[in-house]
Amino acid sequence: MKLQRRRRLAYDGRGNAVVASADALAAAVEALGGYAHGLYAERWAPFTKARARPAAAPSQGLPERAWQLASGAHRGDCGW
Numbered sequence: 226m227k228l229q230r231r232r233r234l235a236y237d238g239r240g241n242a243v244v245a246s247a248d249a250l251a252a253a254v255e256a257l258g259g260y261a262h263g264l265y266a267e268r269w270a271p272f273t274k275a276r277a278r279p280a281a282a283p284s285q286g287l288p289e290r291a292w293q294l295a296s297g298a299h300r301g302d303c304g305w
Contacts, residue, residue: 226269227244227266227267227269228241228243229244230242230257230264230265231257240257240262242257276296278292279292
């Protein structure tokens with residue numbers, strides 16, 4: 226099983242499609258608007274913890290900002 230994603234705007238479940246088999250690939254590509262959107266695939270990997278460092282590059286000449294490293298526990302498909 227793989228996750229087909231768009232290179233841009235693939236966040237919060239938008240721009241993503243689960244591909245459970247080779248036969249499902251064409252439908253996933255169509256649902257994401259076609260190959261012109263720069264699609265790529267990811268494979269699921271087992272893990273128990275995710276780490277993220279939120280960052281922002283604001284407009285209007287403001288400085289970039291990064292926050293502390295955060296981590297969350299994962300069980301199944303659910304993050305906490």
